[in-house]
Amino acid sequence: AQSVTQLGSHVSVSEGALVLLRCNYSSSVPPYLFWYVQYPNQGLQLLLKYTSAATLVKGINGFEAEFKKSETSFHLTKPSAHMSDAAEYFCAVSEVGGTASKLTFGTGTRLQVTL
Amino acid sequence: GAGVSQSPRYKVAKRGQDVALRCDPISGHVSLFWYQQALGQGPEFLTYFQNEAQLDKSGLPSDRFFAERPEGSVSTLKIQRTQQEDSAVYLCASSFLGSGRAGTGELFFGEGSRLTVL
Numbered sequence: 001a002q003s004v005t006q007l008g009s010h011v012s013v014s015e016g017a018l019v020l021l022r023c024n025y026s027s028s029v030p031p032y033l034f035w036y037v038q039y040p041n042q043g044l045q046l047l048l049k050y051t052s053a054a055t056l057v058k059g060i061n062g063f064e065a066e067f068k069k070s071e072t073s074f075h076l077t078k079p080s081a082h083m084s085d086a087a088e089y090f091c092a093v094s095e096v097g098g099t100a101s102k103l104t105f106g107t108g109t110r111l112q113v114t115l
Numbered sequence: 116g117a118g119v120s121q122s123p124r125y126k127v128a129k130r131g132q133d134v135a136l137r138c139d140p141i142s143g144h145v146s147l148f149w150y151q152q153a154l155g156q157g158p159e160f161l162t163y164f165q166n167e168a169q170l171d172k173s174g175l176p177s178d179r180f181f182a183e184r185p186e187g188s189v190s191t192l193k194i195q196r197t198q199q200e201d202s203a204v205y206l207c208a209s210s211f212l213g214s215g216r217a218g219t220g221e222l223f224f225g226e227g228s229r230l231t232v233l
Contacts, residue, residue, distance in 0.1 A: 041226065043118075043119065043226045043227060044158070044222075046221045046222070090158070102163055102171065103222065106157050107157045108156070
């Protein structure tokens with residue numbers, strides 16, 4: 001069985017500060033890992049994905065994430081937060097060879113950006 | 116439109132009523148997923164279609180939940196005899212790719228149908 005744990009249901013940062021959203025995964029087989037963002041009253045949008053290529057993955061809006069197998073982590077970072085980054089962020093995992101687009105999501109982290 | 120369309124956006128039902136939620140995926144997308152997102156939680160998998168075939172329904176919480184995609188395009192999620200615990204946002208997502216190693220394509224999500232059962 002696969003699962004993800006997102007540490008911190010709410011994260012608040014100042015505009016211009018580093019954003020770090022944590023995600024740890026559990027999977028019995030090599031995983032695919034994803035970060036999705038959800039703005040209020042909107043559907044989820046893919047930020048970035050790891051599919052066993054480069055361990056450092058760059059996504060949209062300046063976000064990136066690093067796959068660390070030894071730590072079973074896939075933390076999301078952005079060097080400088082912008083007010084428009086305020087949203088809910090979900091980490092998700094799927095299993096290679098399975099229904100690879102069938103995702104197991106974490107419980108989400110709400111990012112607040114303050115002036 | 117170019118995206119995944121879901122209707123209705125909001126549905127209020129009395130306990131015991133049947134509801135039907137519709138999903139129009141992006142044209143040509145092979146895979147279609149339904150997820151349930153309870154308040155304050157992440158989306159949870161309900162069921163998966165590849166074209167018209169329902170390949171995985173392991174996430175459906177009870178036999179009151181039924182999904183279909185008869186022509187491999189539009190899908191309907193039906194909930195019979197709704198209960199208060201069914202209150203959630205139901206998300207539909209589609210993908211161009213099918214399952215398997217090639218199925219790592221991006222999922223495109225609709226805005227969801229928010230169901231409130233009184």
